[in-house]
Amino acid sequence: MEKSKSVSTPLGAHFRLSSATEKEVREQEVYMRDIPYQSAVGLLMYSMVGTRPDLAYAIGMVYRFISSPIKIHWQAVKRILRYLRGTTKVKLAYTNEGKFIVRGYCDADYGAGLDKRKSVTGMVFTVGGNVVSWRSNLQKSIALSTTEAEWITLGEASREAMWLRGFINELGFEQDLVEVFCDSQSAIALSRNPVHHEKTKHVDVKYNFVRELVSEKIIDVVKIATQYNPADIFTKVLPVGKMREALRFLRITEN
Known part of the structure; x- marks a missing residue:
């Protein structure tokens, strides 16, 4: 995400996240196999607990799907990373x-x-x-x-x-x-x-x-x-x- 474009909020209003169905998990299993979803969420949580309360809601949202994430959930995590990209000095x-x-x-x-x-x-x-x-x-x-x-x-x-x-x-x-x-x-x-x-x-x-x-x-x-x-x-x-x-x-x- 080093070259990603920054955004102004951790999550966009267009994200309507819910748990994946069994069919969605099966269909996207290959795509998600090499995605470091759990690691990314864990690292973001470390920042939130330390000095970034503004991430609390967004991280609480993506954490709900940590056991069975799919592409839309990963897109939300990348949105948080894009927000951090533009707010690295905020604390x-x-x-x-x-x-x-x-x-x-x-x-x-x-x-x-x-x-x-x-x-x-x-x-x-x-x-x-x-x-x-x-x-x-x-x-x-x-x-x-x-x-x-x-x-x-x-x-x-x-x-x-x-x-x-x-x-x-x-x-x-x-x-x-x-x-x-x-x-x-x-x-x-x-x-x-x-x-x-x-x-x-x-x-x-x-x-x-x-x-x-x-x-x-x-x-x-x-x-x-x-x-x-x-x-x-x-x-x-x-x-x-x-x-x-x-x-x-x-x-x-x-x-």
């Missing part, structure tokens, strides 16, 4: 600007998994404005509504917020309340009052502890407009402009 940047406090941002993409229609959870946490934790993954259960998908994501983000809060308190930086920003008004309402109980009573009890954390003032769920939510890059393919804006906010830059 996480840490500064001492702002207050040393934990803040979280979370988002969900309802029914995004084409195989089982599972939703995607995305979250990112900053300390003093610097990114320290991020995640993009399929939810373990199938959400029956957008509210449920966001509620599950909020539950996952709340656990991460508690851990980070405890960690920085051990370091001597006391913080009573962690703000977790969410762009779902219904999930925020649910965190403060079980107003949609009939529609969400089937959700695993472990996600409902968000209300307890809110009532005890350990976390505060705050509304953020979707266009300003940086966690969007961990749940879906974004337009170039919006992605660049999120990367600037998260201090993933060339500086």
Whole structure:
């Protein structure tokens, strides 16, 4: 890929990836025999875990097919490599600007998994404005509504917020309340009052502890407009402009 043309996003909107059928695997077996799919994905994952959160969603996508990849999956991996080709100097940047406090941002993409229609959870946490934790993954259960998908994501983000809060308190930086920003008004309402109980009573009890954390003032769920939510890059393919804006906010830059 050394001479490949660079692209502006890790994945294009035209990629609609799903698991290969047995027929597709058989037909493309010869083509895929010498393709280093697993090695390429593993190396890309190393970059993402180290200093490239902007790769999280794309790598999470191609990793789903690591056991039986076909040509379209390999094309998606090469797209990520083309993105890296043009962003070799991009990395996480840490500064001492702002207050040393934990803040979280979370988002969900309802029914995004084409195989089982599972939703995607995305979250990112900053300390003093610097990114320290991020995640993009399929939810373990199938959400029956957008509210449920966001509620599950909020539950996952709340656990991460508690851990980070405890960690920085051990370091001597006391913080009573962690703000977790969410762009779902219904999930925020649910965190403060079980107003949609009939529609969400089937959700695993472990996600409902968000209300307890809110009532005890350990976390505060705050509304953020979707266009300003940086966690969007961990749940879906974004337009170039919006992605660049999120990367600037998260201090993933060339500086």
